[in-house]
Amino acid sequence: MAELSMPLSSNFTLGEFLRSNTAERDYDLKKEQENPSDTIIESLQHLVDVCLQPIREKFGYPIRINSGYRCPLLNKLVGGSATSQHCKGEAADVDVSPIFLKSPESAKVREEIQAQVREITGKQLRPDVTENFYLFAYICIHLKDMDADQVIHEYGNGYGHPAWIHISSSRRQDRRQILAIGNYTNRRYLAPTVKDALAYGV
Numbered sequence: 001m002a003e004l005s006m007p008l009s010s011n012f013t014l015g016e017f018l019r020s021n022t023a024e025r026d027y028d029l030k031k032e033q034e035n036p037s038d039t040i041i042e043s044l045q046h047l048v049d050v051c052l053q054p055i056r057e058k059f060g061y062p063i064r065i066n067s068g069y070r071c072p073l074l075n076k077l078v079g080g081s082a083t084s085q086h087c088k089g090e091a092a093d094v095d096v097s098p099i100f101l102k103s104p105e106s107a108k109v110r111e112e113i114q115a116q117v118r119e120i121t122g123k124q125l126r127p128d129v130t131e132n133f134y135l136f137a138y139i140c141i142h143l144k145d146m147d148a149d150q151v152i153h154e155y156g157n158g159y160g161h162p163a164w165i166h167i168s169s170s171r172r173q174d175r176r177q178i179l180a181i182g183n184y185t186n187r188r189y190l191a192p193t194v195k196d197a198l199a200y201g202v
Contacts, residue, residue, distance in 0.1 A: 002034055008045050009053040017044050017068030017092065022077055032071045036089065040069055043089035047169045050147040052092065055138070059109060061100045063135075066164050067093040085150070091168035093154065100131045110134065116141050120195050123202035129160040133201050136165050140197045143176045152189075153180040159200035 004015030023033040036044075056063050070078065070086040085091035100106045113134055114125050120141070139151045152166035153159075162182075178197045180190045192200075 002036055002041070004034065008048040009056075011056045011062075012048050012052060012065070014041065014044065016065040017089070019065070019068075020070070020074055023071075023074055029071075029073055029077075033069075033074050036069055036071070040089035043171070044069060046171060047090060047092060047167075051139075051167055051169050052094070054146060055135070058138070059096055059100060059135070060106055061097040061103070063094050063096055065092050065094055085168045085170065088170075090149070090170045090172075091166060093164045093166050094135070095164045096131045096135045098131050100134065113137055113141070117198045117201065121199050121202050123199070125201050126160060129201040130156075130162070132156070132162045132165055133160045136162055137198055137201060139165065139167060140178055140194050143178070143194075147174075149173060149175050150177045150179065152178075153182075153197070153200060155182045158182070158184045 002014055002018065004013065004018065006014040008014055018034050018036065020033055023030040052063060067086060069089045070080060070084065072087060075082075075084055075087050080086060101110070117125050117137055133153075136151065136153050139146065139148055142148075143151065147169050148167055149170045150166070150168045153162045154164055154166050156163035178192055178194065180192060180197070180200070181187060
Protein backbone atom coordinates (compact mmCIF):
# COMPACT_ATOMS: atom_id res chain seq x y z
CA MET A 1 0.00 0.00 0.00
CA ALA A 2 1.17 3.52 -0.76
CA GLU A 3 2.02 5.88 2.07
CA LEU A 4 -1.05 8.15 1.98
CA SER A 5 0.62 10.86 4.03
CA MET A 6 3.50 11.13 1.56
CA PRO A 7 3.90 14.82 0.68
CA LEU A 8 3.83 15.77 -3.00
CA SER A 9 4.34 19.42 -2.10
CA SER A 10 3.94 21.76 0.85
CA ASN A 11 0.15 21.71 0.34
CA PHE A 12 -0.70 18.33 -1.22
CA THR A 13 -0.30 14.73 -0.11
CA LEU A 14 -0.54 11.54 -2.14
CA GLY A 15 -3.61 10.43 -0.18
CA GLU A 16 -5.65 13.38 -1.47
CA PHE A 17 -5.30 12.01 -4.99
CA LEU A 18 -6.19 8.42 -4.05
CA ARG A 19 -9.25 9.11 -1.88
CA SER A 20 -12.55 7.73 -3.20
CA ASN A 21 -15.95 7.37 -1.51
CA THR A 22 -16.78 4.60 -3.96
CA ALA A 23 -13.62 2.66 -3.09
CA GLU A 24 -14.34 3.04 0.64
CA ARG A 25 -17.32 0.69 0.24
CA ASP A 26 -15.27 -2.25 -1.05
CA TYR A 27 -12.10 -3.58 0.63
CA ASP A 28 -10.54 -5.04 -2.53
CA LEU A 29 -11.31 -1.93 -4.56
CA LYS A 30 -9.88 0.31 -1.84
CA LYS A 31 -6.73 -1.82 -1.73
CA GLU A 32 -6.26 -1.51 -5.49
CA GLN A 33 -7.04 2.22 -5.50
CA GLU A 34 -4.54 2.97 -2.75
CA ASN A 35 -1.71 1.02 -4.35
CA PRO A 36 -0.72 3.00 -7.46
CA SER A 37 2.42 2.20 -9.41
CA ASP A 38 5.56 4.31 -9.17
CA THR A 39 4.76 5.63 -12.65
CA ILE A 40 1.35 6.85 -11.47
CA ILE A 41 2.90 8.55 -8.44
CA GLU A 42 5.49 10.23 -10.67
CA SER A 43 2.69 11.54 -12.92
CA LEU A 44 0.77 12.88 -9.93
CA GLN A 45 3.95 14.54 -8.72
CA HIS A 46 4.33 16.22 -12.12
CA LEU A 47 0.72 17.46 -12.04
CA VAL A 48 1.29 18.96 -8.59
CA ASP A 49 4.64 20.49 -9.50
CA VAL A 50 3.63 22.26 -12.71
CA CYS A 51 -0.06 23.03 -12.08
CA LEU A 52 -1.63 22.54 -8.69
CA GLN A 53 1.02 23.84 -6.29
CA PRO A 54 1.64 27.00 -8.38
CA ILE A 55 -2.14 27.62 -8.43
CA ARG A 56 -2.37 27.03 -4.68
CA GLU A 57 0.40 29.51 -4.05
CA LYS A 58 -1.12 32.10 -6.39
CA PHE A 59 -4.65 31.83 -4.99
CA GLY A 60 -3.60 31.53 -1.38
CA TYR A 61 -6.52 29.24 -0.51
CA PRO A 62 -6.95 25.45 -0.42
CA ILE A 63 -7.49 23.61 -3.69
CA ARG A 64 -9.62 20.55 -2.94
CA ILE A 65 -9.06 17.34 -4.90
CA ASN A 66 -12.49 15.86 -5.68
CA SER A 67 -11.14 13.11 -7.90
CA GLY A 68 -7.51 12.36 -8.68
CA TYR A 69 -6.10 9.00 -9.68
CA ARG A 70 -8.60 6.26 -10.53
CA CYS A 71 -7.56 2.63 -10.76
CA PRO A 72 -9.15 0.86 -13.78
CA LEU A 73 -11.93 -0.77 -11.74
CA LEU A 74 -12.87 2.47 -10.00
CA ASN A 75 -12.85 4.33 -13.30
CA LYS A 76 -15.26 1.77 -14.76
CA LEU A 77 -17.57 1.95 -11.74
CA VAL A 78 -17.85 5.75 -11.94
CA GLY A 79 -18.45 5.67 -15.69
CA GLY A 80 -15.13 7.24 -16.66
CA SER A 81 -13.68 7.05 -20.14
CA ALA A 82 -11.33 4.14 -20.75
CA THR A 83 -8.74 6.65 -21.97
CA SER A 84 -9.23 9.03 -19.02
CA GLN A 85 -6.10 10.80 -17.84
CA HIS A 86 -7.33 10.11 -14.30
CA CYS A 87 -6.25 6.49 -14.88
CA LYS A 88 -2.72 7.63 -15.67
CA GLY A 89 -2.39 9.94 -12.67
CA GLU A 90 -2.29 12.92 -15.02
CA ALA A 91 -5.55 14.64 -14.05
CA ALA A 92 -7.59 15.88 -11.12
CA ASP A 93 -11.05 17.39 -10.64
CA VAL A 94 -10.58 20.30 -8.26
CA ASP A 95 -12.28 23.30 -6.72
CA VAL A 96 -11.14 26.28 -4.72
CA SER A 97 -12.47 27.43 -1.36
CA PRO A 98 -15.48 29.79 -1.62
CA ILE A 99 -13.64 32.10 0.79
CA PHE A 100 -11.54 33.14 -2.21
CA LEU A 101 -14.42 35.34 -3.46
CA LYS A 102 -14.76 37.36 -0.26
CA SER A 103 -11.42 37.50 1.45
CA PRO A 104 -9.44 40.77 1.34
CA GLU A 105 -6.28 38.66 1.03
CA SER A 106 -7.38 37.37 -2.38
CA ALA A 107 -8.52 40.76 -3.73
CA LYS A 108 -5.28 41.33 -5.66
CA VAL A 109 -5.55 37.97 -7.45
CA ARG A 110 -9.22 38.51 -8.27
CA GLU A 111 -8.46 41.95 -9.65
CA GLU A 112 -5.60 40.55 -11.73
CA ILE A 113 -7.86 37.89 -13.27
CA GLN A 114 -10.63 40.44 -13.85
CA ALA A 115 -8.17 42.73 -15.65
CA GLN A 116 -6.87 39.90 -17.84
CA VAL A 117 -10.41 38.83 -18.76
CA ARG A 118 -11.27 42.45 -19.61
CA GLU A 119 -8.14 42.78 -21.73
CA ILE A 120 -8.86 39.59 -23.69
CA THR A 121 -12.65 39.83 -24.07
CA GLY A 122 -13.23 43.57 -23.86
CA LYS A 123 -15.86 42.99 -21.17
CA GLN A 124 -16.12 42.84 -17.39
CA LEU A 125 -16.56 39.59 -15.49
CA ARG A 126 -20.12 39.20 -14.21
CA PRO A 127 -20.48 39.63 -10.44
CA ASP A 128 -22.22 36.24 -10.16
CA VAL A 129 -19.34 34.06 -11.42
CA THR A 130 -18.11 31.52 -8.89
CA GLU A 131 -14.72 30.92 -7.33
CA ASN A 132 -14.35 27.90 -9.61
CA PHE A 133 -14.80 30.11 -12.66
CA TYR A 134 -11.95 32.30 -11.43
CA LEU A 135 -9.90 29.11 -11.24
CA PHE A 136 -10.97 28.09 -14.75
CA ALA A 137 -10.20 31.55 -16.13
CA TYR A 138 -6.78 31.63 -14.50
CA ILE A 139 -5.82 28.25 -15.94
CA CYS A 140 -7.10 29.20 -19.42
CA ILE A 141 -4.98 32.35 -19.37
CA HIS A 142 -1.89 30.47 -18.13
CA LEU A 143 -2.17 27.15 -19.99
CA LYS A 144 1.33 27.43 -21.42
CA ASP A 145 2.94 28.86 -18.31
CA MET A 146 1.72 25.90 -16.22
CA ASP A 147 2.25 23.20 -18.87
CA ALA A 148 -1.46 22.31 -18.57
CA ASP A 149 -2.51 19.72 -21.13
CA GLN A 150 -6.26 20.18 -20.63
CA VAL A 151 -8.72 22.23 -18.58
CA ILE A 152 -12.48 21.58 -18.48
CA HIS A 153 -15.36 23.75 -17.21
CA GLU A 154 -17.45 20.84 -15.88
CA TYR A 155 -21.18 20.72 -15.09
CA GLY A 156 -22.61 23.09 -12.48
CA ASN A 157 -25.41 25.60 -13.00
CA GLY A 158 -24.38 27.12 -16.29
CA TYR A 159 -21.60 29.13 -17.86
CA GLY A 160 -19.55 30.85 -15.20
CA HIS A 161 -20.74 28.37 -12.54
CA PRO A 162 -18.76 25.12 -13.00
CA ALA A 163 -19.23 22.46 -10.33
CA TRP A 164 -15.50 21.75 -10.48
CA ILE A 165 -12.53 22.18 -12.79
CA HIS A 166 -10.76 19.29 -14.47
CA ILE A 167 -7.06 19.97 -15.01
CA SER A 168 -4.40 17.72 -16.44
CA SER A 169 -0.73 17.81 -17.30
CA SER A 170 1.15 15.13 -19.18
CA ARG A 171 4.73 14.37 -20.06
CA ARG A 172 3.38 12.38 -23.03
CA GLN A 173 1.47 15.12 -24.84
CA ASP A 174 0.99 18.85 -25.00
CA ARG A 175 -2.48 19.76 -26.29
CA ARG A 176 -3.21 23.01 -24.38
CA GLN A 177 -6.90 22.10 -24.74
CA ILE A 178 -9.88 23.96 -23.25
CA LEU A 179 -13.25 22.17 -23.00
CA ALA A 180 -16.67 22.69 -21.42
CA ILE A 181 -19.42 20.20 -20.65
CA GLY A 182 -22.74 20.32 -18.79
CA ASN A 183 -26.47 20.46 -19.31
CA TYR A 184 -25.91 23.90 -20.84
CA THR A 185 -23.82 22.25 -23.59
CA ASN A 186 -26.36 19.45 -24.14
CA ARG A 187 -23.75 17.23 -22.45
CA ARG A 188 -21.50 17.59 -25.47
CA TYR A 189 -17.94 18.74 -25.14
CA LEU A 190 -17.31 22.22 -26.51
CA ALA A 191 -13.79 23.37 -27.40
CA PRO A 192 -13.70 27.16 -27.04
CA THR A 193 -10.74 29.41 -27.68
CA VAL A 194 -9.25 31.19 -24.67
CA LYS A 195 -11.31 34.30 -25.53
CA ASP A 196 -14.55 32.34 -25.88
CA ALA A 197 -13.86 30.38 -22.68
CA LEU A 198 -13.33 33.59 -20.71
CA ALA A 199 -16.52 34.98 -22.25
CA TYR A 200 -18.46 32.32 -20.31
CA GLY A 201 -18.07 34.67 -17.35
CA VAL A 202 -18.91 38.04 -18.93
